[in-house]
Amino acid sequence: MDFKDEIKLFGDKVEKLKNQILTEEATKNAFIMPFIKVLGYDVFDPFEVMPEFIADIGIKKGEKVDYAILKEGKPSILIECKHWGESLDPHNSQLFRYFHTTAAKFGLLSNGIIYRFYTDLAEQNKMDEKPFFEFNVTDIKDNQIEELKKFHKSYFNLENIQTTASELKYMNELKTLINIEFQNPSEGLIKLFAKQIYKGMLTSKMVEQFGALTRKSIQQYINDLITDRLKSALKKENEAEPSDPEKELAPTSTEEKGAVIETTEEEKEGYMIVKTILRQLIKPARVAYRDAQSYFAILLDDNNRKTICRLYFNGSRKYIGTFDEQKKETKTEIMTLDDIFKFEETLHRTVNWYDSEKVQVS
Secondary structure, three states, rough: HHHHHHHHHHHHHHHHHHHHOHHHHHHHHHHHHHHHHOOOOOOOOOEEEEEEEEEOOOEEEOEEEEEEEEEEEEEEEEEOOOOOOOOOOOHHHHHHHHHHHHOOOOEEEEOOEEEEEEEOOOOOEEEEOOOOOOEEEOHHHHHHHHHHOOOOOOOOOOOHHHHHHHHHHHHEEEEEEHHHHHHHOOHHHHHHHHHHOOOOOOOOHHHHHHHHHHHHHHHHHHHHHHHHHHHHHHHHHHOOOOOOHHHHHHHOOEEEEEEEEEHHHHHHHHHHHHHHHHOOOHHHHHEEEEEOOEEEEEEOOOOOEEEEEEOOOOOEEEEEEEEOOOOOOEEEEEHHHHHHHHHHHHHHHHHHHHHHHHHHHO
């Protein structure tokens, strides 16, 4: 099993177990130690991983860090742990105090779900206030896995990580800034765009007008980008899958108790969006659909007892129906098909629950 699969399986396990973990000590045993193991370190070898590492601070003796990952007998990463349900923000100062008393170049603050990596980019031997790398292990992205892999025992190289740490820090800050500007463009950004397409004087009224236009344009651009990527992914998938003559000749309508049911283009596109959302979790072939008069059902393994979601596109309004562990349906109105992407976490949770149910039965 490669590192990517291993970390994703670990994230799934954390999501399933977290409600049973009631203390900080249990968080360490169930989440933090297995995470360190995934990074390739032997948690039972004190020459690699030292629990309760002593980090004396001035006249304070016996101050201890939860774990220290050692390299050539010296600490390289200090790890401070909290209970999974606890916010990490109030505890930065504690790891901050430990950092400058040791030779470690990296600090890791974690509650077993959120992982925050720190170093000393702003001032040498003084831990930065903001992490240069942060991720949620239950929803980790592929690019984050590649960055995390650099901390694996087999790939750990201090100089390489320090080089990329600076890039990650500024990229994270830029992404935050971009997100803020996209959600609510600042006057500076509005004027920057407006000056390039409007030759008249930018009065307050014109800035206000261009502000509304800028917000709409950004949202439309993002929607178009998502749609284009979706179409490109579907095109590649269709090219990769062998054609099935019988399937190609099959009509796009079905009959249910004498009534003809037409599968619309919108329903097909909605199905492909759900399939795209789930392709990072399961094989696309496992996602099937069955059309009915009142709804369009998307199923796992073509099993009507494993409904992933339902699309209600036949009326004047569009709805998506999602399901919890009790298979209770919740219908939510959506304005556009792109809104289906907002349900990524819910759809992943539903599929994970069905697969875990399968494991328990077997």
